Amino acid sequence: MTEANNSKPEIEFPEGPAPTDLQIEDVTVGEGAEAVPGATVQVHYLGVEYATGEEFDSSWNRGESIEFPLRGLIAGWQEGIPGMKIGGRRKLTIPPELAYGPAGAGHRLSGKTLIFVIDLLGVR
Incomplete structure (x- = not known):
């Protein structure tokens, strides 16, 4: 892993309207x-609204870090992590439809666009 990925990332406050696609x-x-x-991934991540x-x-x-199968995660992770290589850091901006659904869908993050910074540590 590169030196930059050995510490918690910082996310700059985004400007403008939230994107409507991943x-x-x-x-x-x-x-x-x-x-x-469909892989199982080991990651470090940070999520912000x-x-x-x-x-x-x-x-x-x-x-x-945490390990889990991609198929058990929100759609934005299922679509956004494949193609990453171990040692990489990726930023995903995920609209509600690919996260926790529209407002009122029952999750505290429903209706919100989310930003994740993900460090890929392992794949199996």
């Missing part, structure tokens, strides 16, 4: 194995 931006391109659809910049979740705050 935005994928590679911050650092990894050089390891590539994540494929687009509108407020408020952090709502972070594996960094828990002091350990």
Whole structure:
């Protein structure tokens, strides 16, 4: 992993209206194995709300990475992580339809556009 990926990322407050489709931006391109659809991934991540910049979740705050199958995650992660390589850091801006659904859908983040910065640590 590159030195830049050894610490919790900072997300600059976005300007302008939230995008209506998934935005994928590679911050650092990894050089390891590539994540494929349906893979199990080990990641560190930070999530913030687009509108407020408020952090709502972070594996960094828990002091350990997390591993899970992509197929069990929100659609924005299922579509946004494949193609990443181990050692990479990617920023995903995810509209509500690919996150937790429209406002009133029953999740505290329903109706919100979300930004995640994800460090890919492992793939199997």
